[in-house]
Amino acid sequence: MSALIAIRGLRKAYVMGDETVHALAGVDLDFQQGEFVAILGPSGSGKSTLMHILGFMDTPTEGSIVFDGQEVAKIEPDLRAWYRSNRVGFVFQSFNLLPRLTVLENVALPMLYRENSDPVANEAAATIALERVGMSHRLDHRPNQLSGGERQRVAIARAIVGSPSIIFADEPTGNLDVKNIDRILDLLGSLIKEGITVVLVTHDLAVAEKAHRVISMRAGLVQEDRTR
Amino acid sequence: MKLFDRIRPAILNGLRELQANKIRSLLSMSGIILGVASLVAMVTVVQGMVGNFRQFVDAMGGIEKITVTREQLPKEQEHLAELSEGITMRDVERIRKTVSLVDNISPEARVGSERLIVEGRETSTYVTGVTADYLPVAKRWVDPGFGRFISDLDVLNMNDVIVLGSAVVPELFGANVDPVGKVIKIRGRRFTVIGILNNIEGSGMQIRSANSRSSGGSWRWRNSGALIPVSTAQAKFIGNDRLSGLGLRIGDAELLRDAVEQTERTILAGHKGLRDFAITTNEQVLEDFRKTEAAFKLSLGGVAGISLFVGGIGIMNVMLASINERIREIGVRKAVGARGSDLFLQFLSEAAVISVIGGLIGLVVSMGIVALMNYILMQALPTGAVATLDWLIMVQGLAFSVVVGLVAGVYPALRAASLDPIEALRHE
Numbered sequence: 001m002s003a004l005i006a007i008r009g010l011r012k013a014y015v016m017g018d019e020t021v022h023a024l025a026g027v028d029l030d031f032q033q034g035e036f037v038a039i040l041g042p043s044g045s046g047k048s049t050l051m052h053i054l055g056f057m058d059t060p061t062e063g064s065i066v067f068d069g070q071e072v073a074k075i076e077p078d079l080r081a082w083y084r085s086n087r088v089g090f091v092f093q094s095f096n097l098l099p100r101l102t103v104l105e106n107v108a109l110p111m112l113y114r115e116n117s118d119p120v121a122n123e124a125a126a127t128i129a130l131e132r133v134g135m136s137h138r139l140d141h142r143p144n145q146l147s148g149g150e151r152q153r154v155a156i157a158r159a160i161v162g163s164p165s166i167i168f169a170d171e172p173t174g175n176l177d178v179k180n181i182d183r184i185l186d187l188l189g190s191l192i193k194e195g196i197t198v199v200l201v202t203h204d205l206a207v208a209e210k211a212h213r214v215i216s217m218r219a220g221l222v223q224e225d226r227t228r
Numbered sequence: 229m230k231l232f233d234r235i236r237p238a239i240l241n242g243l244r245e246l247q248a249n250k251i252r253s254l255l256s257m258s259g260i261i262l263g264v265a266s267l268v269a270m271v272t273v274v275q276g277m278v279g280n281f282r283q284f285v286d287a288m289g290g291i292e293k294i295t296v297t298r299e300q301l302p303k304e305q306e307h308l309a310e311l312s313e314g315i316t317m318r319d320v321e322r323i324r325k326t327v328s329l330v331d332n333i334s335p336e337a338r339v340g341s342e343r344l345i346v347e348g349r350e351t352s353t354y355v356t357g358v359t360a361d362y363l364p365v366a367k368r369w370v371d372p373g374f375g376r377f378i379s380d381l382d383v384l385n386m387n388d389v390i391v392l393g394s395a396v397v398p399e400l401f402g403a404n405v406d407p408v409g410k411v412i413k414i415r416g417r418r419f420t421v422i423g424i425l426n427n428i429e430g431s432g433m434q435i436r437s438a439n440s441r442s443s444g445g446s447w448r449w450r451n452s453g454a455l456i457p458v459s460t461a462q463a464k465f466i467g468n469d470r471l472s473g474l475g476l477r478i479g480d481a482e483l484l485r486d487a488v489e490q491t492e493r494t495i496l497a498g499h500k501g502l503r504d505f506a507i508t509t510n511e512q513v514l515e516d517f518r519k520t521e522a523a524f525k526l527s528l529g530g531v532a533g534i535s536l537f538v539g540g541i542g543i544m545n546v547m548l549a550s551i552n553e554r555i556r557e558i559g560v561r562k563a564v565g566a567r568g569s570d571l572f573l574q575f576l577s578e579a580a581v582i583s584v585i586g587g588l589i590g591l592v593v594s595m596g597i598v599a600l601m602n603y604i605l606m607q608a609l610p611t612g613a614v615a616t617l618d619w620l621i622m623v624q625g626l627a628f629s630v631v632v633g634l635v636a637g638v639y640p641a642l643r644a645a646s647l648d649p650i651e652a653l654r655h656e
Binding site for chain 2: 057082084086
């Protein structure tokens with residue numbers, strides 16, 4: 001079975017003033033469908049850069065990315081947007097829900113930017129996604145009326161609403177209390193049963209230990225890749 | 229259709245943003261509101277004033293009128309006074325044959341102020357001999373039910389018929405009497421009333437009835453006087469074949485100068501070179517009219533342009549502020565799949581929503597301004613300009629505001645569209 005994502009020789013360099021920073025210095029990795037992976041590393045290790053590139057928010061300076069059999073390392077911005085709305089979901093540390101929109105509208109947001117977007121179908125999909133995360137009782141609330149744990153569940157619903165192949169969760173528990181941390185991590189872990197690859201990006205070893213595979217990064221390179 | 233599907237949520241979003249920031253939105257709209265209000269109100273009031281001025285020029289015979297009057301011979305020709313025949317019907321024939329620019333020629337023979345007598349009642353008014361061409365040249369008519377005008381046959385037969393100005397009728401016959409068919413005596417001669425000229429003040433066509441203060445004022449002279457066939461006037465009152473003048477109407481006011489020159493040459497040739505006549509036009513009035521109109525248009529354009537420019541800056545300012553506040557939102561939208569063009573459309577639509585709502589409020593304000601201007605003008609001027617709002621001007625005003633909103637929204641929308649999603653998401 002071929003990997004969902006296969007990356008080879010991935011490099012990313014930034015020019016900051018006179019200095020060139022190598023955020024990624026040659027990374028080779030494979031991600032399988034339905035994997036629960038944690039990318040662990042201190043800040044500056046390149047884990048966020050890797051997530052942004054794999055999440056189609058950024059492009060590599062060098063190297064190859066094969067996503068679902070397609071070479072995607074150097075594609076046009078509009079095609080990257082298409083991948084973001086159709087194949088990828090994001091969960092952020094600070095939730096990033098839009099304050100003016102209701103819970104239901106926030107979750108339906110990714111559907112808005114798809115071709116043939118239809119308001120009724122979008123709402124139906126958002127309702128199902130909110131049921132999946134146990135938030136269907138708060139459809140008409142605004143984000144500021146919810147607790148942190150609830151907001152993150154809504155954010156997860158937004159990430160899964162479009163049935164993506166892969167979800168990137170960037171320090172998803174960084175703003176949560178202990179009780180909610182386990183709940184959110186369990187929820188994310190349960191998504192692999194639906195064939196979704198879940199990638200946790202964290203600097204917290206305890207969080208990373210929840211995943212089935214931990215990739216440790218340092219100075220733009222993969223230091224350790226172990227499966228439990 | 230597809231584009232509309234993308235714009236519709238953007239418009240709804242724009243309305244939501246407006247609602248969330250009511251005060252700020254209203255402030256940002258104020259430029260557009262004032263711009264549209266002043267544009268629509270100014271255009272309306274100036275149109276009203278120009279229209280009123282046109283009526284005034286029309287009352288003077290219009291800009292297409294040329295007047296030929298009898299004149300003393302100049303000094304160098306005084307010794308030829310014996311040869312002068314004055315203006316006659318022969319001039320009318322010559323002009324008709326040679327000056328094709330002239331549509332109508334109205335020969336006029338002034339009898340002077342005469343006493344009109346009817347069974348014990350009498351009044352004094354000006355009596356003038358004319359032909360059927362008087363109506364098109366003077367831009368007058370006889371309303372249906374008020375008899376008829378002097379015909380060619382009346383002129384040919386030197387009929388003793390008379391057409392009265394509407395102001396003369398009540399003085400001679402009192403109210404509620406139909407004078408058509410009645411007989412009037414002038415210098416002992418019996419004239420049959422055949423018609424009444426249209427009443428200018430009451431017609432509602434030339435002067436709007438809202439100008440109540442003008443009644444009995446500057447327009448009154450147009451309703452007095454009495455007209456008889458020119459041949460009757462010459463044969464039975466004046467005693468010779470001379471006319472007091474000619475009124476000429478040309479088809480195209482742009483060709484006024486050509487028509488004047490041709491007319492002058494024709495008369496001069498017929499008069500054996502004697503300058504016993506003068507030609508005058510309303511050209512000076514026309515010139516003033518054009519200058520006034522141009523000045524109004526220029527100042528109008530300036531005021532509207534500046535206020536709409538300021539309105540555009542207001543919208544651009546608030547859009548840039550709004551985008552600065554919503555950088556994270558832009559990042560989130562991009563992260564979940566929005567393209568640059570989606571965000572461009574979203575923010576452009578927001579600018580359009582602000583400008584449309586501002587424009588609509590501006591239209592409401594303009595109605596108030598026009599009402600106030602009308603009130604002031606009617607107090608200040610006896611023939612004050614009365615302006616009415618034209619839906620076409622309102623549509624144009626609204627269109628202007630939308631264009632300004634869209635132009636002002638392009639730069640902020642481009643900025644939103646080109647934001648890097650990663651940077652935007654990191655923004656605090």
